[in-house]
Each structure stands twice: as C-alpha cells, then as structure tokens.
Amino acid sequence: MPARPAFVEHVEMTGHIVDSLLLPKVLDAILSRGGQYHIESLDLGQRQDDASRARIEVRADSAAKLDAILAEIHPHGAVSTHPVDCTVAAADVPGAFPDGFYCTTNFRTQVRLKGEWVEVEDQEMDCGILVDPDGAARCVPMTSVAKGDLVVVGRTGLRVFPPEAEMRKRELFEFMASPVSSERPKAVSVREVAHAMKRTRAAGEKILAVLGPAVVHTGGGEFVAHLVRTGYLNVLFAGNALATHDIEQAFYGTSLGVSLDHGLPTDEGHEHHLRTINTIRRLGGIKAAVTAGKLKSGIMYECATRDVPYVLCGSIRDDGPLPEVITDILVAQNEMRRHIPGTGFCLMVATTLHSIAVGNLLPAWVKVACVDISPATVTKLMDRGSTQTVGIVSDAEPFLRSLVAELDKSI
Amino acid sequence: MPARPAFVEHVEMTGHIVDSLLLPKVLDAILSRGGQYHIESLDLGQRQDDASRARIEVRADSAAKLDAILAEIHPHGAVSTHPVDCTVAAADVPGAFPDGFYCTTNFRTQVRLKGEWVEVEDQEMDCGILVDPDGAARCVPMTSVAKGDLVVVGRTGLRVFPPEAEMRKRELFEFMASPVSSERPKAVSVREVAHAMKRTRAAGEKILAVLGPAVVHTGGGEFVAHLVRTGYLNVLFAGNALATHDIEQAFYGTSLGVSLDHGLPTDEGHEHHLRTINTIRRLGGIKAAVTAGKLKSGIMYECATRDVPYVLCGSIRDDGPLPEVITDILVAQNEMRRHIPGTGFCLMVATTLHSIAVGNLLPAWVKVACVDISPATVTKLMDRGSTQTVGIVSDAEPFLRSLVAELDKSI
Amino acid sequence: MPARPAFVEHVEMTGHIVDSLLLPKVLDAILSRGGQYHIESLDLGQRQDDASRARIEVRADSAAKLDAILAEIHPHGAVSTHPVDCTVAAADVPGAFPDGFYCTTNFRTQVRLKGEWVEVEDQEMDCGILVDPDGAARCVPMTSVAKGDLVVVGRTGLRVFPPEAEMRKRELFEFMASPVSSERPKAVSVREVAHAMKRTRAAGEKILAVLGPAVVHTGGGEFVAHLVRTGYLNVLFAGNALATHDIEQAFYGTSLGVSLDHGLPTDEGHEHHLRTINTIRRLGGIKAAVTAGKLKSGIMYECATRDVPYVLCGSIRDDGPLPEVITDILVAQNEMRRHIPGTGFCLMVATTLHSIAVGNLLPAWVKVACVDISPATVTKLMDRGSTQTVGIVSDAEPFLRSLVAELDKSI
Amino acid sequence: MPARPAFVEHVEMTGHIVDSLLLPKVLDAILSRGGQYHIESLDLGQRQDDASRARIEVRADSAAKLDAILAEIHPHGAVSTHPVDCTVAAADVPGAFPDGFYCTTNFRTQVRLKGEWVEVEDQEMDCGILVDPDGAARCVPMTSVAKGDLVVVGRTGLRVFPPEAEMRKRELFEFMASPVSSERPKAVSVREVAHAMKRTRAAGEKILAVLGPAVVHTGGGEFVAHLVRTGYLNVLFAGNALATHDIEQAFYGTSLGVSLDHGLPTDEGHEHHLRTINTIRRLGGIKAAVTAGKLKSGIMYECATRDVPYVLCGSIRDDGPLPEVITDILVAQNEMRRHIPGTGFCLMVATTLHSIAVGNLLPAWVKVACVDISPATVTKLMDRGSTQTVGIVSDAEPFLRSLVAELDKSI
Numbered sequence A, B, C, D: 001m002p003a004r005p006a007f008v009e010h011v012e013m014t015g016h017i018v019d020s021l022l023l024p025k026v027l028d029a030i031l032s033r034g035g036q037y038h039i040e041s042l043d044l045g046q047r048q049d050d051a052s053r054a055r056i057e058v059r060a061d062s063a064a065k066l067d068a069i070l071a072e073i074h075p076h077g078a079v080s081t082h083p084v085d086c087t088v089a090a091a092d093v094p095g096a097f098p099d100g101f102y103c104t105t106n107f108r109t110q111v112r113l114k115g116e117w118v119e120v121e122d123q124e125m126d127c128g129i130l131v132d133p134d135g136a137a138r139c140v141p142m143t144s145v146a147k148g149d150l151v152v153v154g155r156t157g158l159r160v161f162p163p164e165a166e167m168r169k170r171e172l173f174e175f176m177a178s179p180v181s182s183e184r185p186k187a188v189s190v191r192e193v194a195h196a197m198k199r200t201r202a203a204g205e206k207i208l209a210v211l212g213p214a215v216v217h218t219g220g221g222e223f224v225a226h227l228v229r230t231g232y233l234n235v236l237f238a239g240n241a242l243a244t245h246d247i248e249q250a251f252y253g254t255s256l257g258v259s260l261d262h263g264l265p266t267d268e269g270h271e272h273h274l275r276t277i278n279t280i281r282r283l284g285g286i287k288a289a290v291t292a293g294k295l296k297s298g299i300m301y302e303c304a305t306r307d308v309p310y311v312l313c314g315s316i317r318d319d320g321p322l323p324e325v326i327t328d329i330l331v332a333q334n335e336m337r338r339h340i341p342g343t344g345f346c347l348m349v350a351t352t353l354h355s356i357a358v359g360n361l362l363p364a365w366v367k368v369a370c371v372d373i374s375p376a377t378v379t380k381l382m383d384r385g386s387t388q389t390v391g392i393v394s395d396a397e398p399f400l401r402s403l404v405a406e407l408d409k410s411i
Helices: A022-032 A063-076 A164-168 A186-202 A221-229 A240-252 A269-283 A286-291 A299-305 A329-339 A352-361 A375-383 A396-409 B022-032 B063-076 B164-168 B186-202 B221-229 B240-252 B269-283 B286-291 B299-305 B329-339 B352-361 B375-383 B396-409 C022-032 C063-076 C164-168 C186-202 C221-229 C240-252 C269-283 C286-291 C299-305 C329-339 C352-361 C375-383 C396-409 D022-032 D063-076 D164-168 D186-202 D221-229 D240-252 D269-283 D286-291 D299-305 D329-339 D352-361 D375-383 D396-409
Strands: A007-015 A036-043 A052-060 A087-090 A108-113 A116-121 A128-131 A137-140 A150-153 A158-161 A206-211 A235-239 A310-313 A343-349 A367-372 A389-393 B007-015 B036-043 B052-060 B087-090 B108-113 B116-121 B128-131 B137-140 B150-153 B158-161 B206-211 B235-239 B310-313 B343-349 B367-372 B389-393 C007-015 C036-043 C052-060 C087-090 C108-113 C116-121 C128-131 C137-140 C150-153 C158-161 C206-211 C235-239 C310-313 C343-349 C367-372 C389-393 D007-015 D036-043 D052-060 D087-090 D108-113 D116-121 D128-131 D137-140 D150-153 D158-161 D206-211 D235-239 D310-313 D343-349 D367-372 D389-393
Touching: A007 A022, A007 A063, A022 A036, A022 A052, A022 A063, A052 A063, A063 A158, A108 A128, A186 A206, A186 A343, A186 A367, A186 A389, A186 A396, A186 B396, A206 A221, A206 A352, A221 A240, A221 A299, A221 A396, A235 A240, A235 A329, A235 A352, A240 A269, A240 A286, A240 A299, A240 A310, A269 A286, A286 A299, A310 A329, A329 A352, A343 A352, A343 A396, A352 A367, A352 A375, A367 A375, A375 A389, A375 C375, A396 B186, A396 B396, B007 B022, B007 B063, B022 B036, B022 B052, B022 B063, B022 D022, B052 B063, B063 B158, B108 B128, B186 B206, B186 B343, B186 B367, B186 B389, B186 B396, B206 B221, B206 B352, B221 B240, B221 B299, B221 B396, B235 B240, B235 B329, B235 B352, B240 B269, B240 B286, B240 B299, B240 B310, B269 B286, B286 B299, B310 B329, B329 B352, B343 B352, B343 B396, B352 B367, B352 B375, B367 B375, B375 B389, B375 D375, C007 C022, C007 C063, C022 C036, C022 C052, C022 C063, C052 C063, C063 C158, C108 C128, C186 C206, C186 C343, C186 C367, C186 C389, C186 C396, C186 D396, C206 C221, C206 C352, C221 C240, C221 C299, C221 C396, C235 C240, C235 C329, C235 C352, C240 C269, C240 C286, C240 C299, C240 C310, C269 C286, C286 C299, C310 C329, C329 C352, C343 C352, C343 C396, C352 C367, C352 C375, C367 C375, C375 C389, C396 D186, C396 D396, D007 D022, D007 D063, D022 D036, D022 D052, D022 D063, D052 D063, D063 D158, D108 D128, D186 D206, D186 D343, D186 D367, D186 D389, D186 D396, D206 D221, D206 D352, D221 D240, D221 D299, D221 D396, D235 D240, D235 D329, D235 D352, D240 D269, D240 D286, D240 D299, D240 D310, D269 D286, D286 D299, D310 D329, D329 D352, D343 D352, D343 D396, D352 D367, D352 D375, D367 D375, D375 D389
Parallel strands: A116 A137, A206 A235, A206 A343, A235 A310, A343 A367, A367 A389, B116 B137, B206 B235, B206 B343, B235 B310, B343 B367, B367 B389, C116 C137, C206 C235, C206 C343, C235 C310, C343 C367, C367 C389, D116 D137, D206 D235, D206 D343, D235 D310, D343 D367, D367 D389
Antiparallel strands: A007 A052, A036 A052, A087 A150, A108 A116, A108 A158, A128 A137, A128 A150, B007 B052, B036 B052, B087 B150, B108 B116, B108 B158, B128 B137, B128 B150, C007 C052, C036 C052, C087 C150, C108 C116, C108 C158, C128 C137, C128 C150, D007 D052, D036 D052, D087 D150, D108 D116, D108 D158, D128 D137, D128 D150
C-alpha cells in the first residue's frame, strides 16, 4: 500500500451530486491527478427529490499537486469546509490581471466578502472577478482592467454552482446527450426549439439570434424576417456578410450573385455584393437606406423598422464593410455584452466563428441551439465548454422554414 | 523545334464540339499525354444552332503513346476517319473477358459490324461488349461471360456519343456546375427536382429512388411513403437497414430505438431493430407481414400494397437480415439491372455506398439527383464519372418534406 | 407527493459503481423512465481501491414500465437480488429466435443454469444466447438458429459485466473522452496506437486491420505492407476495392487510375481497376497470381506470402469482383467471426461500412482505434455502441506513415 | 428562325483561346444570357504553340442584355474591337465609389489612358481602379476612397488577361482539377508543395503562410518553427488564437490546455490560454517577452528572433487579445496588403476565415495551396474565385511533418 500523502484538504459538496454525476466526476478528477480521496461522510438522498451531501478528504503528495486537484474539482461545486474570504490584489498593469488571478467559468459563482457570500454579476467565462469598493463583484475581461482595480486571486472564498439539475430534465436539452449526429429525427429538433422560443417569449425574456451568411445563401432570409415580425427574434448578432447578402437580395434578388429564384448565377452577379455595400455606404447606412425608402424588405429591413437591435461585427474577410459594422473587435465584443442581459434563449445558425464568440459571452443558464450542416462546427462549439448547447446537424433554410411553420402552427 | 513525331492517326469530331468543350478537351488531352496535334480542318458552326466538324491529325513518338492518346480522346467523341469493323475475341476463361477487351463508358455507344453502326444495348460503364451471332451488341459484366462468348477488343470500330448538348441546357442539371456546396438556395433545388420528377412521370418513365437509413432516422419515412402513394416513386433500391428501420417505426414508433415523436431513446429501444427483423422472419417476409395484417404503414407497406418493386441488397453490416434481402451481391446487382430499363430519373438520398453502386449501373442519360448532408458523399459520387448527377448538400427529412410539399402544390 | 408506485423489484450492483458512473447511470435511467428509486443500502468504497455495493429498490406504476426499467439498467450491471435460473424456449421457426428472446450486448455476460453462473461464449452484440444440452451457452446470430434450438428468453438468470474499470485508466482509451475532433495532438494518437499494437503483439494476441480503399488511394499501401512484414498486422478484413486498388498499384502504379507517383490521372487509367480484376480472374485468384509470379508487391502480396489470413467481403458497388471476394454477406460475416477469437486490437482505417460491420462483431474488451478523415464516420461508429473505440480524425496515408515510423523507432 | 437581335457589339480574343477553354466559355456565356453570336473570323493556331485569334459579333435584343453579356465575357479576355479610353468619375462621397464603378477581378488588368494601355497596380479583386493625375492606375478598396478621387466607371477602355496558360501546365496546380477529395495520393501533394516552395525561395520571392490554431492543437507548431528557421516561411498571417496557443505551448507544454506530450487535458489546463495572454500583456508584447527571455521557443519566437514579419488579425472570438493583435479589421487588412507584394507562394493551413480573407487580397498569379481536413473549407475557398488555389484535404500536423521531411531531404 502506498504511503499516505501528506498534503490534505477537506471539501464538501451538496445537491444532486450522485445522479447529476458531480460526485463521480470529482472522485475521478482526484484520482486522475494522482491524488487520493477518503469519503468521510456521504448523506445520500435516497429518493430522487432529496439532496445529498458529501464530505471528502483530498490528499496529494505535494502542495502543488493538491492545489491542482482543488482547481480541477472546484468548478464541480466542491468547496472547502472552512470557507474564508476571497483574496484580492490590485491590478498593477492596465489591461491585464494581476498574477494568480481567478479565471472564471460560465457557471453561477459567489465570492465571500467580509463573511458574506456575494453573487458575481455579469457572469462570463474566461474573465477575472473585479470587486468594487462597495462590495459588489462582477466579471470583467482583461482589457477592461484599470490600474488599481481589485481583482480576485486564487480560489479561496469562491464557490461555483454547476448546473446539476439540467442532467435530469427531459426536455430539449437532453435528447441529444449522445454524440452530435445528423441522423436524428429533425421534426423533433424543430419542435423543441420552437417550444423553447415560445417559453422564452412567454417569460418576457429575449431571444437572441446569431446568424451566418449561409442563412441567406440557402434562401432562409425570408423566414428570419418572419421571426423578427412575429416577435421571435429580439436581438440579432451577425456580420457584414449576412447583412450584405440580405440587402443584396432586397436590391437584386441574389445572394453572392446567385439568384434565389432560379439558383443560377446572374449577369454580373458576382459584383452585386460589392455594389450593395457601396450603395449603402453612399446612403449613410442601413437605417438611412430604410428611411430613404431604398431598402424595403429582408432581415435588416425588419430589424430596422421594428427597432430590433442588431450588432454587426467586423471580420478580416469583409468587403466594404457596411457603415454599421463595428470594425474594432473589442468594441464589438462589448456591444454584444451590452445586449446579453435578459436573454433567455439563443439560436445560432450556420456560423462557426460567431457562434463560438457568443458562446464565450453567455452565462451557462442561457440555453443555446446551434444549427449547422457540418457536424464539426457543432462539435467545436460544444467542445469549448458551452454545455448548455444543443447541437442540431441540419440545413439552414429547411430548418428555418420548418421552425417558422411550427411557431405559426401553434399560435 | 522538336522533331515531328512519327506515329500518326487522323480523327474527326462532329457536333457542338466547341461550346460543349469537347474539342478543347481533346486538344488538351493530346498535349497532356505528350502528343502533338494539327487541326487539318475546322468547319465551325458560326451560329449557335450549327454543328461543327473538325478533322485532326494526332502524332506521338511511339505507337504505345499514340494508342494511349486515342484511348483518352475516344470517349470525347473523336473517331477515326477510316472506320473499320470492330474486333472481337472469344472468351477463353468463363467469368472473365479476353485480354485487351474494350472497357465501356456509360455514354451511348455504337459498334461497327459488317460495315453497319449498331447500337450497343444495356449501356453500362465498366463492362465489356458482347456481340451476339445475330449481330446485336450489349454490355455485360465480366461475371456473366461464358466461355466462347464473343467480346469486343480494342477500340477500332467503336464510337461513343458524349452528352454534348447538356452543356447548353439551363435546367436542373446545370445550376450547380460549380463545386458541391451547402450554400445554395435550397428551395430552388427542391423545385427543380420536383420538376424533373413531374416531367419523368408525365413522360411515362420510371422514377427510381435509392435510399439510406438516415431517411427514416431523420423522420423522412412518411414523405417517402407519400411519394409511393402519389406515384412519384416507381422502383425502390435500398438495404436491410432502411427497410428494418421503416418497419421498426411501424411496429414501435422508433428508428434504431429513437422515438420519432419525442426524439428520446425509448425503453429497450436499441433492441427494436433486432426484434423487428426477427418478427418479419417469423412471419415469412415483408409481404407476408402485410398480408397477415401485421405491417400497416410505412415505406415498405406502401411498396408492398401498391406493387412498387423494391430490391433490398445485403451488406456485411446487416443484422438478420429481413427475408427479402438479397444476400449475394452479384445476384443483387443483376436484380437492380433488371429494373433500370425505362428509368427516367433517379433520386438518391442519404446513402453513399448504394448511390455509387447504382451510379455505376445507370447509363449517362438517366438524370440523377444525389442528396446528402455530407459534401464528401456528393463529391465522391460525382468524382466517379456520373456526370449526369446533381449533388445537393442537404438534410434528408427537410429535403423530402419540402419535395412532397412542392409536388403536392402543383397537382 | 405522488402515490408510491405498486410494482417493485430489488436489484444490487457491485464494483466501482460510483466513479465508473454506473450507479448514477442506473439512478438516472430509473427516473427518466418514470420510475422511482430508494437506495436501501450503499456500502461505498471510501478509497479508490475499494469496491462499492448498492442495493436499490425500483418502483414503477405498471408491470410493463417496471420491466422496461429493468431492461434499461440491466446492461449497467444491476442484477436482481434473488437470482433464478435463466429461461429458455425452443426455436419454433428456423432462422429466427423465439418471441421474447434475450438480445445480447457486447459486454461479458453470464447465464444461470441449474444454479450455476455460466460464462457466455462468442460474446457478440445483437445476437441471441443458445444453450447447449451439455450446459454451455454461446451467442448466435438469428440466421444460425435451427428449429428446436434452446434460446434464452427474458432477462432473468442473466448478468452483464459492463467494463467499469476502463473509466479510470489513463491510457489510449481515455484521452479522447471528449467529442470527436480533428483538433487533437496527432503524434500522441499515433504513439498510443503504436503502444497498443506492441502490447498486443507482446501478449501473443492478434492485431486485426479493417481497411478501406482510401488507404491505397492516399498512398498508404506501402505502410500497410510494412505492417504485414513486421508482424503488426495478423488478420485483414477488407473489400474488393482495397484489394483491387492494391493490386492495380502493383500492376500499373496507379490507384483508380491515378498515379501514386505524380498524382495525375494516367492514360486509360480509369480502366486499370477493371483490367486488374479481369487479370486476376483469368489467373484464378490472388494467391494464384502470386504463385504465378505475376503479383509481386503490395498488401495482398504480403498477406499471401506470409499466410496472413484475409477476408474480402463483397458489396453491391463491386466491379468484378476478385475471385477471393465472398459475395454472400452472411458467409462473409461468418468468415469474419471465425477470425475474431484471439484478437487483442483492431485498427480500422478509412472505411465506414466495414468498420461498423466489424464493430458489431467484436466483444467489448477488444480495443479498437478507428481512423478516418471524416468526423462523421468516427462519430457514427462510436454512436453504435462500440464504447471500446477510440476515434481519430486524421488522414489515412499520413497516419499510417507516422504509425510505421513510430513502430520502427522503438524496435 | 428568330428575328435577328438589334443590339450589336464586336469583340476579339487572342491567345490559346480554344484549348484554354476561353472561347467556348465566351460562346456559352453569350447563349446562356440570351444573346446570339456570329464568329466573323477564327484564325486557329493549328499547332499547340500557335496563338489563335477570334472576332465575334455579339447580338442581344436590348441594350441592357447586351451590356450584361459584355460584362460577363469581359473577364474571359473578350475586348471590343474598337478600344477607347476608359471613363473615370470623381468620388462624390468619401469611403465609397461613384455609381457604376468598375469592379475588379484578381486577373492582370490594363486601362486605356490617352490611347495607351496602362498596367493596373496592386491588383486585387472586389476593388475599384483609381487613376492618378500622373496617369498611373491602381486597385483600391472602397474605404480608401477620398472625395474627388478619380475612379474608373464602366468597362470601356479596360482589358483583362485571364490566366490561360495555366490550363496547359502539368504541375502542382493541375493534378487536382477534379473535385476536392481526401482520396488523393498524399505524398504527391506534399512533394509538389515542397517543389513550389523551393522554386519560390530560389526565385527570391516570398512564401506567405496563413495558419489557423489547429496547426498548434494537432502538434504541428514545431514544424512551422522549422520552416521559419530554414527560410521557407517569410511572412506569417494568423490570429490571436494561433499565437496564443503557440506561446501557451512554450510556457506550459499545452494547447488549449491539452498536453502535446500525452494528449490529456492537464491540471487547470483550460486556463492556460488566458494566463498566457495575460502574461504577454503584462510583459508588453511578444517581442518584449522574447527580449525579456521569457519566450524561448515556438512559431512566434522564431518569427520574432529572425525578423520574419507577422500580422496578427483580431476576431470577435478572441480572448485578450495579445498586444500585437490588430483589433481593427480594416487596419489589419491594410497591414496584410502591405506584405503581399513580392509573394510568390502562399500556404494556408487549417483556417477557413483567414484563408478566404487572404484569398481575396491575392492577385491571381500568386499560387496558393490550401490544406484543411474538411473538404467543405477547401471547396469554399475555391468557390470564391481563387482559381489559383490547390485544395488538399489532409490533416495539419501530418501534412506539415511530411512537408518538412520533404524539404529537408532535398537540401
């Protein structure tokens, strides 16, 4: 029998820790990082509604290893049995965190300040936690740090609430627990996304759509416009390409020069997108084009006339871009952050880059449906820690067509 | 200047050889195989309705190289200016062609017999040409060869008619000339396939469907059943999996154990397909199950009750299989061949293996639409010489749903 | 509070049931099927080497629902606390199981006969269990059933041993627990596959390779030949295409007519594969071609000269096929079954159909590495219950090249 | 016979217009746009080295249709038989072209100014042509336009030189004329890319690499570093992710927290990338980190120490970003433009967005090899008009490993 490692910490976990797999994950993490555990007590919920409570002794043969284990199990809800206040350090370099900063998850988090557990606001992964002089705490990206800001360092005085309950729910966000695959019943996916959108709208929360240009190329633009008109799309995040092709369709009936009526490349069609951008620039922007009576249909038209906010983020492949496109990506990220509070559901269609960008910004409790024809895109998003995401491998236009039919049916 | 190569042949080409790209392809092939050409005469159709005629001298520095060039340009319609009868040899080994056998394309072909150009029947690629004693010629696979059969060898006395005119038509089979991509207007693809199916039905030709199991998994089975009922599916080629999952859906409401109603794996669902096969085997087959009143809905039910012939081909991944599945692949190929004459259109959905198999059997003038969610599958089929194929990157269920809606709309 | 359901059964589980996730899975399954559980006792292994033991009361509000739950949790190792002998029924229809037959998993299984737990032989998923008069039990596919054979029905008197320990091992078969992705360190994958192959060879077990034609198309044939020569490939399962393209390369230096030297389509190249098959048919087969001195290199040559058995299975897309190809798929499956005992490792490269076919035949304790450039193929295999499979999204030739380099390095 | 359309123009074409397919394309375009042609003269190069010359009358039944046809055939090299000077208009809105601006291709282009054909500089697709007072002409993006700039409008006085000769060359850029596929001989692709890189270096031209983060994730970073050291990578375009993961590997031995040694996620690994960025921000940038002795290996280290320029472009999914990342995408595009002159070869690996962005900036005569494991990415790039691109469907690390071996072998 191996010697008993000398470095020790006691942690406890509460909740549905067995059937939500949190306890097994913690035990597994301890072992796989070379530590040992001793379950000092386990008060098991015998029936499914009872919460459980476990107290675990964690041992490792070095302080570094013990610390690594604690870091690993912390996001699964394992907290020290002897909570102390969190530690903060003043930022010494603007635009950067102090060394040893606590790196956030997208799970609900609390910090302990003066003996009280305080909720962290603006929860977002891969940020630091800034503590205000008045005792409030919130997530901030590193670029927002000013010299002297107080930033949480280490993991003491922090607790994380992983979304345990989700594992038991028999709704949308479970039926595809198995690997991402195109071989699923599609009508079910559509129906469940429709239900989630209705519930969200009924709850007075916002539905956010993140859309790539293939939405327009495949002919799905009219369905998105319909979602805007019927109040099922309350905020739009997209790029220059989606907006341009949408307006190109309104101006010329084409998307990247391909006719959406007969599918054939049209005369000079490859120039349409550039002429579209140029025209909108000459008119002073999308809203100006609507006001001037030049832009009369499409996704952007509907958003502009119904005051549905949109954030158009720039990318290096952009032609033009359109005047409303935010060309600085940090400004664009902050503009997206501004629209996230109040969001209850997020629908991502046909955009890898933008989906990952928004997935990074959303807290874990905002449900996401990510629709893409490529399984790799869907996997990529789910692989990056957005556990709240349902991946649907399907085609943009037919998916949106069916979604609109499903939403309309039940009104 | 290089010496003038010594080995020479004269060929001629007629038709729309410039704008259908046949002449440029021939010239390019000559050069790229190391030969030289001299265009002895070119009678160019000055207007678009005029046929052209070219006479070309081909030279190479060895007989082997010249022969290789002639082999290469032959399928583009370049024929010797001095036609002679074709050469035949008697098969010396049963189930194999004589050495030097002519290897067929899927283009319309004629052989010269006793000074007459005779049409080759049962045109199919990768076959040999068997000449009957009574002067008929037809394609046969090598396994069908009996000792003593007369088989065409070499290329003399043969001419091939590549489908030149297609290059000018502005219909379904052109709007996706560019690389296979998911970013196309989907409604157009659906509409054009629907048009092709209506034209085929109106012309009294058969519509052949080749379907993979994802058709059922995604929930598309009911739409295929509808196609059978409305006369838009006249022959079905599929495998054990499609038929089993279809019958599983009729028996249990699941496909591979996944409920098509709520998308969740059901109790013991993974066993459903096996129990389905076992039940059908106990009943004596699909038709027996229909007669016994046990099978009451689905694709196979509709085919059985409406006398729509189906060929179920075995594969090594099959469980069971169902009694009607043809487990010997040569027998299965021949059974498929038997149903091809009279086919005007072929719709392939969600099956790589079967699509390639059927693509190999069809003559070039049968139009094919190949629908798959993976661009690689579509590319693979088109890469194998089935130039008559339109690839549509889309999802099985939504495609079929839209196709049925489009077909119904216009009745 | 809901009424206490009336239908009840008691089950127990032993082993590493917490950290191998078996207990949570069982609890989750009970709830998700609408049942209730009461953990009557849980003797938890407090340290990682201790086994645990749980006794659970399962309740449901109908006998059917309770049975469904028991069926669901059975493969996770939950067995009745009151074992009785298994039930058998005589087959009444040849080639089919009796109604209610027990459907096997690929996990190690025992049946209780006359109060003794008897190991089931030839473990294979989706089979039935046949009990011999002398008290032996083995898996059989339904086609092998003769009238009067005694087949296990129901689940009583059966226990299943899911591979719990695997969840804790830090080896090849764990580092890709997360979704299938191409974005993994490739040198690690190669190294771990090499280690597994060395361990297998050192243990005197067989290495089985299942290969698709892209192995040859991409230029990987020489590396496979090297594996055969160095004893790292002991059984080969493939199809007509792989063998034909391999021999085509030996005969013409091309694969499907594409030169493996310069990557260009060669003169008459598209005919090479057909001429290759015809030549081998004329010679009487692959081994005859080797004996005749006509076939002198490549995968099939190495197999033939080193008595490495190969099973070539037919498929409906086959040209020819080669004489050794087994055209009846049931015969082919049985021939593959014959070679599986003694197999310690299985390497699948670039073949969806064949990989799934072989995955269905292998017991759960044979480790599998499945290499394919398409994430969908890898996902498909893992989705079908082959939990012992590691998916590696990579390219055939470079993977094999690196594998050979890694294996050679360490000799 | 239809009436003879009234609107007419005469164009001429010279060069290898038949075997490079330019003439057939022009004839096809005229017909498919509803026009008619009359080939007034065709002086055909009878041997392959002779240039041809055609004079074609184009007719359409409206001025608009005629204009559309002329626009369509213009990029294929069809120019009016009566050249006049080009037309310019002064920009009336800053940051936008005048209405009717000529939209550029990436082909070599000339404008006629005062009777002289003048070469257009900085050739780039989707730009306008700005004419300087001193008679020079160059491509400019719309954002660079100042009020009063003289911009070419219409197509008169312009001629385009499509890359005809390429169609005849038997080199790298032809062997994959057929659809993008993973089933190609990979060693050939590697060898041809290596040849192109050697030729480029020998010619004193620059090799530009555009790399995505999967290069590092798959373990390919060391091979890229080797390319930098051996002078085979002269300019690097990448994003925040590639640079961060490369530096993360130097700091922690991981990429996105996955160890490149053993492939397992490491302790706190998911935080590594964020800590990496924070550290570099604290140090003041990549070069500062190298100078401070903190960054000692990897791609960025090699670039920094060898003065290989790099342009890191921001994207909205960026964490941080690193100080050198250009967060404004218009600034980033201009910085990339600055490095393009003198580039002879461009290698793109594992990045869709960045590849398309750079493909848009390159003139047609810079050869590009685009390597990606997903056929869809490769197709997407080729679909966007970058005809000079060879697509290679392969895996990043193995491709780079083989490329380095091939380059080293031949030194």
